[in-house]
Amino acid sequence: MVLYLIGLGLSSPEDITVRGLKAVQKCERVYLEAYTSILMAATKEDLESLYDREVILADRELVESGSDQILENAENVDIAFLVVGDPFGATTHTDLIIRARELGIPVEAIHNASVMNAVGACGLQLYNFGQTVSLVFFMDNWKPDSFYDRIKENRELGLHTLVLLDIKVKEQSFENMARGRKIYEPPRYMNIETAASQLLEIETLRKGSAYLPETPCVSISRLGSPQQKFIAGTLAEMAELESGDPLHSLVILGHRTHEMEVEYLLEFAKDKEGFKNAVTKEVEAAKAAQMAAVAEEEDDD
Numbered sequence: 001m002v003l004y005l006i007g008l009g010l011s012s013p014e015d016i017t018v019r020g021l022k023a024v025q026k027c028e029r030v031y032l033e034a035y036t037s038i039l040m041a042a043t044k045e046d047l048e049s050l051y052d053r054e055v056i057l058a059d060r061e062l063v064e065s066g067s068d069q070i071l072e073n074a075e076n077v078d079i080a081f082l083v084v085g086d087p088f089g090a091t092t093h094t095d096l097i098i099r100a101r102e103l104g105i106p107v108e109a110i111h112n113a114s115v116m117n118a119v120g121a122c123g124l125q126l127y128n129f130g131q132t133v134s135l136v137f138f139m140d141n142w143k144p145d146s147f148y149d150r151i152k153e154n155r156e157l158g159l160h161t162l163v164l165l166d167i168k169v170k171e172q173s174f175e176n177m178a179r180g181r182k183i184y185e186p187p188r189y190m191n192i193e194t195a196a197s198q199l200l201e202i203e204t205l206r207k208g209s210a211y212l213p214e215t216p217c218v219s220i221s222r223l224g225s226p227q228q229k230f231i232a233g234t235l236a237e238m239a240e241l242e243s244g245d246p247l248h249s250l251v252i253l254g255h256r257t258h259e260m261e262v263e264y265l266l267e268f269a270k271d272k273e274g275f276k277n278a279v280t281k282e283v284e285a286a287k288a289a290q291m292a293a294v295a296e297e298e299d300d301d
C-alpha cells in the first residue's frame with residue numbers, strides 16, 4: 001500500500017489540506033513526527049478527534065532507528081507520517097523514505113505551508129533569501145558555530161538569512177543519560193533574545209563581521225497562528241526582546257533589501273527611523289565596498 005508523508009501546515013488542526021485529511025482517514029496507523037516542530041494551536045487529542053484515528057507520537061529515536069516499526073505491514077495497509085509544516089521543510093525524513101523504497105513501499109507526499117515559504121508574510125521576498133541556517137542551544141563547553149560562515153556567505157551576496165531556532169524535546173540530562181535513566185527534561189524552545197545573544201557571542205569570538213549589533217533583522221513569532229508577530233529592529237535590539245510563546249525564527253537582512261521590502265517592514269519596527277537608518281547604512285556600505293573593489297581592479301589593470 002502507501003506511506004503518506006503529510007504536511008500539517010503551521011498552526012491549527014484544520015490547516016491540513018483536504019487531500020491530506022482524506023489520506024489520513026484511510027490509514028491504518030497514523031504517526032506524528034514530534035521533535036522538529038510543534039503544531040502551536042493543537043494537541044494530539046485535537047488531531048485524533050478531527051481525524052477519527054489514534055495518533056502515535058514519533059520521537060527522534062523511533063523515526064531514526066525504528067523506521068521498520070513505522071513501516072510494519074505497509075505492504076498491506078496505508079500508513080500516515082504527519083509532519084508539522086511541510087514534510088520537506090528544513091528536515092527531510094530521508095531515512096524513512098529510503099527504507100520504504102528498499103521495501104518496495106510506494107511513498108506519496110502531500111504538501112503544506114512551511115516556515116520556509118510562509119516567512120514571506122513579514123514582507124521580505126523569498127527570492128532574496130540565501131541559505132537557511134539552524135542555531136542550537138549553546139552549552140558551557142559546546143557552542144557549534146557552523147551557521148556563521150553560511151550567514152557570512154549570504155550577507156556577502158546581499159541575501160537574507162532565515163535562522164531556524166533549536167527545539168529540545170525528550171532530552172535527557174547528562175546525569176540521567178549516564179545512569180541510563182529514561183527521565184526527560186521539559187521541552188525547550190529557543191526564543192529570539194537567546195538566538196540574538198548567541199549570534200552576537202559568536203561574532204565577538206570570530207570577528208569576521210558576518211553581521212554586527214546594528215545589522216537589521218526581523219523576528220518571526222508564531223507564524224501562521226492568530227498570535228503571529230513580526231518585529232523589525234537591529235540584532236542588538238533583538239537580544240533585548242521579550243518574544244513570548246514559541247515558535248520563533250529570526251531573519252538577518254542582506255544589503256540587497258528592496259525599497260518595498262523596507263516599506264513593508266517599517267510597519268513592524270518600534271524605532272522606524274532607527275531601522276530605516278540601519279538598512280540605509282548597510283546598503284551604502286555595500287555600495288562603497290563594491291566601488292572600492294572596482295577601483296582596485298582598475299588600478300591592477
Ligand SMILES: C[S@@+](CC[C@H](N)C(=O)[O-])C[C@H]1O[C@@H](n2cnc3c(N)ncnc32)[C@H](O)[C@@H]1O
Binds near residue numbers: 116
Ligand atoms: C526544523 S524546522 C521544521 C520546519 C517544518 N517542517 C516546516 O516545514 O515549517 C523547525 C523550526 O522552524 C521554525 N518554525 C517552524 N514553524 C514556525 C512558526 N510557525 N513560526 C516561527 N518559526 C517557526 C522554528 O525555528 C522551529 O524551531
